[in-house]
Amino acid sequence: QSQLPATTPLSDAISKDMKKRGFTFVGPTIIYAHMQATGMINDHTQECFRHRECKRLARGQ
Structure with missing residues (x-):
């Protein structure tokens, strides 16, 4: 069975950006x-x- 990730580069980037904006408890x-x-x-x-x-x-179909 394959393992699914707990984070991605996108979730890392969004988390980092939100923390810069003052949000807390928003880890990746x-x-x-x-x-x-x-x-x-x-x-x-x-x-x-x-x-x-x-x-x-x-895809919106």
């Missing part, structure tokens, strides 16, 4: 979890039955 893992929850990223593996549908929805 929390930002990544937010990105998952809001559909900004599709973490379903290709074997998952939801992967194709999530990918289609992300």
Whole structure:
């Protein structure tokens, strides 16, 4: 079974930027979890039955 990341370069950058702006408790893992929850990223593996549908929805189809 593949391991999914807890952070990405994008979540690291967003976290760093938000901390510069005075936000607290916004580490890269929390930002990544937010990105998952809001559909900004599709973490379903290709074997998952939801992967194709999530990918289609992300394209706006």
